[in-house]
Amino acid sequence: MAVALLLAAGCTGGSGDGASNAAAGKPVPPQVTTGTAAATPPPAPPKPKGAADPALRAFYEQKISWKACTDDPKTKKKNESEFRCGTFKVPLDYTAPGGKSLDIAVMQHPAAKPDQRIGSLVLNPGGPGGSGQDFVKYAFDEFDGPLHDRYDILGFDPRGVADSAPVRCLDDKARDERNARDSPRDPVERKAHGERSGKEFSAACQAESGELLPFVGTRNAARDMDVLRAAVGDDKLNYLGVSYGTYLGTMYLDEFPDRAGRMVLDAVVDPAADKLDASIDQIVGFERSFRAFAADCAARAGCPLGGDPVKAAEIGATFLDALQDKPLRTAYDGRRLTASLGWTGTKSLLYGDKETAWKYLREALALAMNNKDGSHLLFYADNYVGRDEKGHYDNSADSRSAIRCADGAAPAPSPERIEQVLAKLKADAPLLSKDTVASDVEGPGCEFWPYKTPEKPHVVRAEGAPPVLVVGTTGDPATPYAASEKLAKDLAHASLLTLEGEGHGAFGRSECVDAAVAAYIIEGNPPAAGTRCTDGK
Template sequence: MRQTSTKRVVAALVVVAIAVLSGCALTPKAVDVVERPLTGSDAQSPGAKGGESAQSGSDPAPAPSDVPAGLRRFYDQKLRWESCASGVSFQCATLEVPLDYRHPGGQTIELAVLRLPTKDRDRRLGSLVVNPGGPGGSGVDYAASAPWVVSPPVLNRYDIVGFDPRGVARSNPVDCLTDKQMDSYLAADGSPDDAKERQTLLNEAREFAAGCRTRSGAILGHVSTDDAARDMDVLRGALGDKQLTYLGKSYGTYLGAKYAELFPQRAGRLVLDGALDPTLSARDLGLEQAKGFEVALRAFLTDCVQRTDCPLGRSLPEAYQKLDAFLAQVDRAPLPTGQSRELTQSLAVTGVIMPLYVKEYWPRLRGALRSGLAGDGSRLLAMADEYVERDSNGTYRNNSGEAIVAVNCLDRPDLRSVKQAEEEQPAFVKASPRFGAYILWGSLTCAEWPYKAVDKPAAIHAAGAKPILVVGTTRDPATPYDWAVRLAKQLDSGVLLTREGDGHTGYMQGNKCTDRAVENFLINGKPPRDGTRCEAG
């Protein structure tokens, strides 16, 4: 979803949801990056001068036989790197790609790219492309947060490169709603209790889809993950790398896995952290994610009731009862917040979800719930706004709320009617009494989408690829641990690394064992033993 500033980076995921119960990239805003490269002299792509190269940073693009038909001019393009931030070494460029890969001679689009060159030029290994997930997270912003995204040993050996996928942020962004319309969309009751509420939700979904169709133009039908993976191979070629070295978080694991399936011989050292299981239908993906959020909530409540400042009581049953009663009360009567907007049930749930991604945020959630129980919804609303990156002046800082819907609706067939949602609701509520209905009904927008899905659930094997490192966290709220287990088994060369603990994704989450295993793989090309487990702490 929309990127949010914090000192801890958490990558994004997944399910389309009106209540914004999909993944979120909580990303530090390390630097203000200009929208397009500044005017200036062309900066040459730096070559590797030493060290065990993971990818040849100085080699030209692949030979003609390696390039898909009709795409040679895209692979051969020279990225014009230019300074794009004062006081730091970030460089920006634009990458030209075809709008439709079936017709490479037709319309083209430009993608924004950012690079932080490594300072240790003599030991440079090549480029590490990073993606935060979403779908809809900005790779440019993610790379601009490089010190929080990768550890110093990796930062010292690679140029960190991020690109905004098509339809995202600076790359022909999908546009669907005004800021006021987005406020209404996010505040709508995401767990409708009667026909009137269901119709209101359907109207919001229709307005969203219609807005996307009229405001976005041709790009709307070409923002699938398949498209993004093909773009990433063009980027690899333009960077001069024989193989892709990649760190994908959350939904970015699907992008990385899709890349490996399409281009197994060009897949170098790939790290897929917070994995998505590509065999899941949209329905099953949402159902299992709902279970994951419920597991994360239980971990929070278990911790809360042991603390003197817990506003929910001293036992787990009491905590559940008080939380459920609070959400039901907000559904009946939204809370005042000290501003024109009230805290609706959907916004309250979003405010609860946000801190479940990062354990260090749990004290904030305790405080926000304390205020909410006292009749003040301002702190929960502030966390909901932080999650979707809504400024206090009512503006949204990027389009990830629109992009996540657009990508998901193309990536896999989804909910197609109100009747289907009504039939599925008992299963979702059983799986997750607090979040299931929101995730289910949030998919309703795809029922009104002007384009059919272009992909479908299927196992990804990436036959012929080098070892691919899959990282899973045992109590991940957004990408359940089982997804990492399944993806590692599907991939012919998959290697599973497990982090015991809470929070979303494993690398750069304060676990030295996990960080060192990822570093050793990226720097030395040596994956950990398949099934390695890193204990909490």
């Protein structure tokens, strides 16, 4: 089965001399000779942005009216009334700030030692489509200790996400059908299916959220984050972003390098990467992680993939692919585990660590392969795509697509490029690209999108920003480690902290990483060059 890919013009004139104008029959102004060379007109000053733009003054001068959050009965570790909730306003369109505005939802866990407070630490958990409020709500204890003593822990829902003007495209029934659907194996049918699905989804998003779509890109979310910085009274933005959150962080550095404070970018999405290349690298990363998991499983008693570490991954992939023809029963309202859902559940657990997530994946595969029960894999697939036990979806999948397309689609590749991509997939990810054909990679992923963005991949240098802490995990399947290495080199001032281990994202998984991150955020001291940590230590 093929795993789905994630996915200003200039002109020149003539020489401008009098001879060419005369030859064209145009009047030539008389030349003026002075004792010195004619002065070159000074360049037009750059348009003010952020707090320097008078048109944005009202947004930057607002203050958040905080109130106690409502307790969420689904969370057991914390009563959310101990947190503070509020909203702040931003313009829908930063080029026309006098027009419509959006309310951006934010949650704050106030500093435990207010007399030692440094400021706010703004979080983003990734996605795109992840809720920063949920990050505070569910992962608050990862910041307990020195970080929470000295900082208000702050999470906001980016525009288009969760409680901040959410993008909506599909209803629950349509989303269920889309997530469970397996692509046809026949290349002709597969291409027609992909085009039909892309057109239907784009049309649904336009119908439900058309006004929002041009304005949900990450650059606008970064501008919103600067308004938030001002609204909470901070001179500099202190920030921790994971996965897509690193892309949001680099866009902030791109826009406001002089306003950056202590910035942690964990599990890097490279802003300069070609979109198609990044998708292929991710598929290769997941294949590497799946093979590592399978080999680890084979060394354990009772592994459902058998005891041969060489054959275990192929046995697992063959089983998951076969669900296209024989989906499994589950305990959930007659729903069946298809190949698409089975792979989604499997990949969701490859995001995690070896000790816990890989254990859950062994158990889920054992139930499916030995008992013909797909319930556990379906549970993890549902959790990954934002489906609750009542069958309702959050908007994370809809907003993810909208934000990705607003951030720039890859250009349609040439036939030669398609051949190169297919060759790389067959060589480096043969299990996850078993049925991949040309039509799977020839579309950039946003070809039917109603809004065409001017955003393009580019290197972010962030000259003038203080040192940035970049964190990468060697076995990360979703954002391969090479991207963290590259961003640390591209930024004008950055340090790279490495976690040797499996899984996506390093913060909260290693005492060594957590201590280095806390020291940097509190004291401003990045770890020594070449610092490496290991899982759990």
